Amino acid sequence: MADYLYKSVVYKNVDNVASPPTDWATQKTEYETNHQADTIKIDEIQVAATTFEINKDFDDFHDMIVSPYDWGDIRELETTNRYELYLVTSEPIT
Amino acid sequence: MADIDNATSDVTLYDELGNIVGVTLNTDTSLYELNVRDDRLSDSLYELNASPHFYQEREEYYTFAYVGTLGSKNETPIFYYQNPTGSGVDLEFYDFDLGTPANITFIFRLYFTPTITVNGTLQTPHNTSNGSTNASSINLYTLPTATAYGTLVETAVITIGTLRVPLEFGYALPPNTTALVTLEASSANNDYYITSKWAEDSD
Numbered sequence: 001m002a003d004y005l006y007k008s009v010v011y012k013n014v015d016n017v018a019s020p021p022t023d024w025a026t027q028k029t030e031y032e033t034n035h036q037a038d039t040i041k042i043d044e045i046q047v048a049a050t051t052f053e054i055n056k057d058f059d060d061f062h063d064m065i066v067s068p069y070d071w072g073d074i075r076e077l078e079t080t081n082r083y084e085l086y087l088v089t090s091e092p093i094t
Numbered sequence: 095m096a097d098i099d100n101a102t103s104d105v106t107l108y109d110e111l112g113n114i115v116g117v118t119l120n121t122d123t124s125l126y127e128l129n130v131r132d133d134r135l136s137d138s139l140y141e142l143n144a145s146p147h148f149y150q151e152r153e154e155y156y157t158f159a160y161v162g163t164l165g166s167k168n169e170t171p172i173f174y175y176q177n178p179t180g181s182g183v184d185l186e187f188y189d190f191d192l193g194t195p196a197n198i199t200f201i202f203r204l205y206f207t208p209t210i211t212v213n214g215t216l217q218t219p220h221n222t223s224n225g226s227t228n229a230s231s232i233n234l235y236t237l238p239t240a241t242a243y244g245t246l247v248e249t250a251v252i253t254i255g256t257l258r259v260p261l262e263f264g265y266a267l268p269p270n271t272t273a274l275v276t277l278e279a280s281s282a283n284n285d286y287y288i289t290s291k292w293a294e295d296s297d
């Protein structure tokens with residue numbers, strides 16, 4: 001049975017980022033202020049061969065986090081210049 | 095005959111038969127040019143600081159390494175090379191080393207003569223001879239803004255891992271010419287690594 005991995009990114013800084021989202025600073029404030037405390041922090045993620053990986057911009061990803069999902073289901077992987085956010089589901093989110 | 099291992103202030107050049115070799119100076123440039131094939135004799139002349147002045151052709155090698163993130167999957171300008179008028183050198187591309195830890199595809203492109211509206215961030219290339227005080231004569235900018243990419247002259251594709259793009263000095267930028275490197279990713283928000291190496295030939 002396949003899983004679905006929804007992925008998004010919130011930039012912390014854009015010093016070496018080409019074509020960052022124009023509203024990256026707003027997204028950063030929104031995530032750090034309202035959601036970051038709820039997310040599960042991880043150091044690594046491995047994607048299985050049976051997983052569909054779907055990239056979303058942060059605004060669309062934000063809108064997906066409604067019942068039955070909440071920000072406590074989100075995994076956060078922090079890198080040098082961004083937070084990578086992951087949501088794993090057994091069914092696609094439409 | 096002069097003993098080239100025991101330098102004196104007077105040096106006469108002889109051929110293998112003992113005949114004095116005439117020397118012609120190239121005065122086309124601001125420096126006198128004397129070409130000598132024998133390496134031992136060349137070294138001896140250099141140590142003598144002989145007159146007329148001897149100098150070797152200057153060819154310096156430079157490198158610039160950059161780590162960045164593509165926030166978009168669209169083709170994006172990364173490096174902008176500008177060889178200014180009067181630099182006195184030709185930039186000759188040696189290679190590019192590309193890398194990504196992401197399980198995606200990057201397309202590398204090299205263009206000549208792009209139309210640039212914003213140069214980007216001026217960077218400092220490094221001489222590949224550690225400790226050399228010779229600085230690059232060209233301007234290298236990162237993340238420029240281009241309205242037209244120019245003439246496509248080279249492409250390469252990289253998936254996860256590393257890839258060397260060997261150019262072996264096959265592409266050159268004389269003074270008053272420009273070049274652009276772009277990257278295009280199969281998905282947004284992924285890191286890349288790129289190292290550019292080139293020669294600057296004063297011929």
